[in-house]
Amino acid sequence: MANAVLETRNLTKSFGALQVSKSISIDLLPGEIHAVIGPNGAGKTTLIHQICGGLRPDGGTIRFDGQDVTGLSVDARAAAGLARTFQISALAQENTVLENAVLGAAGAKGQGFRMFTPALERADLVDAARSALERVGLLDQQSRLVSELSHGQRRQLEVALALSLSPKAFILDEPMAGLGTEGSKRMTAFLNDLRLEAPILLVEHDMDAVFALADRISVLVYGEIIASGTVDEVRANPKVQEAYLGEAA
Numbered sequence: 001m002a003n004a005v006l007e008t009r010n011l012t013k014s015f016g017a018l019q020v021s022k023s024i025s026i027d028l029l030p031g032e033i034h035a036v037i038g039p040n041g042a043g044k045t046t047l048i049h050q051i052c053g054g055l056r057p058d059g060g061t062i063r064f065d066g067q068d069v070t071g072l073s074v075d076a077r078a079a080a081g082l083a084r085t086f087q088i089s090a091l092a093q094e095n096t097v098l099e100n101a102v103l104g105a106a107g108a109k110g111q112g113f114r115m116f117t118p119a120l121e122r123a124d125l126v127d128a129a130r131s132a133l134e135r136v137g138l139l140d141q142q143s144r145l146v147s148e149l150s151h152g153q154r155r156q157l158e159v160a161l162a163l164s165l166s167p168k169a170f171i172l173d174e175p176m177a178g179l180g181t182e183g184s185k186r187m188t189a190f191l192n193d194l195r196l197e198a199p200i201l202l203v204e205h206d207m208d209a210v211f212a213l214a215d216r217i218s219v220l221v222y223g224e225i226i227a228s229g230t231v232d233e234v235r236a237n238p239k240v241q242e243a244y245l246g247e248a249a
């Protein structure tokens, strides 16, 4: 696909005799949410690790924003605009929302402040941090400690940090995990807005959220994409119903 922001071609990965990625080719188009679903152990996290650079594929290529990033490090991919959030929380719990956001803004400008105080004295960093907080709807929480935030608000803060990097794509690993019904609804609305910032590759077990958000779904089973298409196409696919969705479809 010529205008894909992100595309994998024939990715393969094995752990010993276990083939976890079997020639995976998927892409992410501008403006879309592309969900990757599949049963536990299907290889979703392994796929994300390869896309983000933490794990080297055995074969195949990954292109992002027009360049082959297959050999690039996690940091180089992040600097190129590939924003992964949620699985590894880098938030400082006993600091305020604003302090965390300011450090995120400092990191985005390549300025590795270890202390909060000098970063907070930089008006440009504070402005950038407040702007990111406003975009995720957390500006009114800026003085609270991270440890006082709800689970969902922490995830929004993580997105604010990612926004500082001016991402060209978001890779979201189970954003609904542990949120409860109300939290999931709020996160669904939030992600629906977030797609206006950059397209989202979404790994998620919550099918209500996936069906509400996804423009396209790819179904991964035993390391293989067994179906890919719109929500309706995937729900109606007999192979998918048999292998995964069952009653949920």
Ligand SMILES: Nc1ncnc2c1ncn2[C@@H]1O[C@H](COP(=O)(O)OP(=O)(O)OP(=O)(O)O)[C@@H](O)[C@H]1O
Binding pocket: 015, 018, 020, 038, 039, 040, 041, 042, 043, 044, 045, 046, 047
């Ligand atoms: N570093 C590793 N060494 C050996 N086996 C691994 C390693 N990482 C993952 N696996 C195995 O690869 C398979 C796919 O794991 P993966 O975590 O990618 O699945 P998943 O689809 O993300 O599952 P879940 O939905 O439960 O998070 C599993 O059988 C897992 O045990």
